[in-house]
Amino acid sequence: MIYGYAGTTLRIDLTDEKIVKEPLKQEWVDGYIGGRGFTAKILFDENPPEVDPYEGDNIFIIAMGPLSGHLLPASGKTHFCTKSPATGGYGDSNMGGHFGVNMKYAGYDVMILKGKAKQQSYIFIEDDNVEIRPAQQYWGKGSTQVEEELKKELGEDFQILTIGPAGENLVKFACISHDFGRQAGRIGIGAVLGSKNIKAIAVKGTKSIPVFDPAGLLQKGKETYAACRAKPGFTAWTPQGTAGITDWCNNVGALPTRNFKTSYCDYADKINGQAILKELKITDKGCFACPIPCGKYGFAKTKLGNAYVEGPEYETLSLLGSNCEVKDIHEIAYLNYICDELGLDTCSGGAVVSFALECYEKGLISKEDMGMDVKFGDLESIVHILKIITERKGIGNALADGVKAAAEVVGNDSDKFAIHVKGLEWTGYESRNAPGMMLGYMTADIGAHHGRCWVLGNDVAGSADAGNVTDLITSEQNTTTLSKAKHEHVVPIVLKSQHTRPAFDILGTCRLQYMEIGLETDYYEDLFYTITGKKIKWDELLKLSEKIWTLNRMYNFREISDFGRKYDYPPARFYEEPIPDGPNKGHFIALDVIEQMLDEYYSARGWDNNGYPTEETLINFGLA
Amino acid sequence: MTLRFENETCSGCKACQLVCTLHNFKEINPSKAMLNVHGRFPAPGKYHVDVCNQCGECAEACPAEAIKFKDGTYIIDYDICIECLICVDACPTNVMKVNKEDNTPYKCNNCRQCVEICPRDALIFEQKGA
Structure with missing residues (x-):
């Protein structure tokens, strides 16, 4: 028994239909703690070098952390990992909801899938009972529909994760859906499940997780909830959730608009958090x-149909909204629903659609290839593009591989406005006036994702438009005041964020209690002790986070033959094109500044000029 | 005094179930909780929590008269309980639970921990019939 953990790893070989339960490795617990730590270690050690992401040998991992499932705020974060079909490198994605905790209550901290099921299947788990069951009746159906049908078949206590048709058709930004609106959206995680012929996983757990000091946890857990309630952000942030930042992003000129052509729109008040609450x-x-539910479940009405849908949250608002010039909150919510049903990541989905619309507008994609006349802001056009991507029809077949691959097919310098890093599409923070944020996107292990680093508040602090960012984002305090677009001194801030945010993925909890309402890290140290019986200091956790960062960098070098510095650049639009309008009109980050930031970043990390960790760095982290 | 559920604010987090079992059984195991959280999705998109409102149906159904009302709470006297589980079927809100290990029934004891922890004020302890 290991306090805090369920204690078992569940391995399922889908090809041989072999199910093995083994004790959770003490080496993983001692060296990598949980969640993202487990997945990074397991992927590096167990995935065959240079495996094709869609080959059966590419493993698919689900991992929980030691704090997952316990009495503390948002302890339900579930971590997924595989070799990414989008980037060819380390890939992970996570989601909240109730799936992972039930996996842990069923007895499993880690689940590892390998191979490919002989027929379309789903995995059934009820405590010790694990089965691979046929799923032909569910294949081809939408994510929410399948979740509803499986709950009817198995019982509402089962927690379900599903892929949509996009995952079945190996779209490289297919997501995993759960709980009628939660997604592990990024890196094509849903497509890897599809490549294994797995439509869904259903789990119900009724076991207890051992706790070192139950009385201590009861006291500390309640104290932590009370501390959350006492934070001003508890009542200020929660009502709108992530969507509450929309106006602020627009005001500081960071709202992706028209395929990242610009960073400001004049209709943000129509697509913001208030609009969600009202409409x-x-x-x-x-x-x-x-305790701070960011999910806003609602009902959208449009000319194409009505839908129940969770969201849109900020990323969806920006990428399917302003970035595609959709100006109606009902229409954005409806597009959110379409993506959820098809099983498409709304971040990459929005970025790929906006890329396609710009290509079409410039005459780089024909009407014949597109299948209809399309334009920015048109609901029917966007639904059409999402569908041809899912079905891999016409130009949809190229778009289904993401903007990087699609730009190679389209040609004509379209790569300059294919907004991605390493093959993963950029998310909702336009960064031509935000050098720290830009560097964070450039260097994230999975590609252009904000989950690894968010320092926009620091970047724009001091600008007249920054307003009350400290009220909105109470952590990562703006202790350093940088003037507009000043790139000096951003590296330490970026590093701190890149170690802090993933630390929560190691523990198996959501980071938003810390990030958005400012819950102190002391609580996590104390909770860790009452649950596991082991003491850990936050700085030690950050050190582990840094080690994992280095390990994932090594994984990318191992898997991608020409990996290195050239994979860390933003798209040319961001260093060649000044922002045409809005509060940051004229701003961009020139290539020489990009180079300088990379030099400083590599040096601070102990990496060489090509971004390869030096021998000394590897020895320092025990990775040599 | 009894528990009441307010569905306008519940966000389905199940902190109530966590604290229920940690306080009463010293265990982390929401499936054993003496209240049930249901999500009703996709439609109508609401949560519901089954709670014990000390209605007394269990006591009325008990053939051994093992469930007694004391200080506002129905309490099972395990010296008298014959483990027939008729009370489980009698409970209109499905919160008379069964201990898998010894097949005995158990129920909400009005400890109010769920009310204390609920971050949404969706569980309220109030005068019966208020």
Whole structure:
């Protein structure tokens, strides 16, 4: 028994239909703690070098952390990992909801899938009972529909994760859906499940997780909830959730608009958090044990149809909204629903659609290839593009591989406005006036994702438009005041963020209690002790986070033959094209500044000029 | 005094179930909790929590008269309980639970931990019939 952990790794070989349960490795617990730590270690050690992401040998991992499932705020974060079909490198994605905790209550901290099922299947788990069951009746159906049908078949206590048709058709930004609106969206995680012929996983757990000091946890857990309630952000941030940042992003000129052509729009007030509350919301929808539910579940009405949908949250608002020039909150929510049903990541989905629309507008994609006349802001056009991507029809076949691959097919310098890093599409923070944020996107292990680093508040602090960012984002305090677009001194801030945010992925909890309402890290140290019986200091956790960062860098070098510095650049639009309008008109980050930031970043990390960790760095982290 | 559920604010987080079992059984195991959280999705998109409102149906159904009302709470006297589990079927809100290990029934004891922890004020302890 290991306090805090369920204690077992579940391995399922889908090809041989072999199910093996083995004790959770003490080496993983001692060296990597949980969640992202487990997945990074397991992927590096167990995945065959240079495996094709869609080959059966590419493993698919689900991992929880030691704090997952316990009495503390938002302890339901579930971590997924595989070799990414989008980037060819390390890939992970996570989600909240109730799936992972049930996996842990069923007895498993880690689940590892390998091979490919002989027929279309789903995995059934009820405590010790694990089965691979046929799923032909579910294949081809939408994510929410399958979740609803499986709950009817198995019982509402089962927690379900599903892929949509996009995952079945190996779209490289296919997501995993759960709980009628939660997604592990990024890196094509859903497509890898599809490549294994797995439509869904259903789990119900009824076991207890051993706790070192139950009385201590009861006291500390309650104290932590009370501390959350006492934070000003508890009442200020929660009502709108992530969507509450929309106006602020627009005001500081960071709202992706028209395929990242610009960073400001004049209709943000129509697509912001207030619009969601006024037009859509039915209920707040929280993840497991979360006191600050960011999910806003609502009902959208459009000319193409009506839909119940969770969201849109900020990333979806920006990428399917302003970035595609959709100006109606109902239409954005409806597009959110379409993506959820098809099983498409709304971040990459929005970025790929906006890329396609710009290509079409410039005459680089024909009407014949597109299948209809399309334009920015048109609901029917966007739904059409999402569908041809999912079905891999016409130009949809190229778009289904993401903007990097699609730009190679389209040609004509379209790569300059294919907004991605390493093959993963950029998310909702336009960064031509935000050098720290830009560097964070450039260097994230999975590609252009904000989950690894968010320092926009620091970048724009001091600008007249920054306003009350410290009220919105209470952590990563703006202790350093940088003037507009000043790139000096951003590296330490970026590093701190890149170690802090993933630390929560190691523990198996959501980071938003810390990030958005400012819950102190002391609480996590104390909770870790009452749950596991082991003491850990936050700085030690950050050190482990840094080690994992280095390990994932090594994985990318191992898997991608020409990996290195050239994979860390933003798209040319961001260093060649000044922002045409809005508060940051004229701003961009020139290539020489990009180079300088990379030099400083590599040096601070102990990497060489090509971004390869030096021998000394590897020895320092025990990775040599 | 009894528990009441307010569905306008519940966000389905299940912190109530966590604290219920940690306080009463010293265990982390929401499936054993003495209240049930249901999500009703995709439609109508609302949560519901089954709670014990001390209605007394269990006591009325008990053939051994093992469930007694004391200080506002129905309490099972395990010296008298014959483990027939008729009370489980009688409970209108499905919160008379069964201990898998010894097949005995158990129920909400009005400890109020769920009310204390609920971050949404969706569980309220109030005068019966208020």
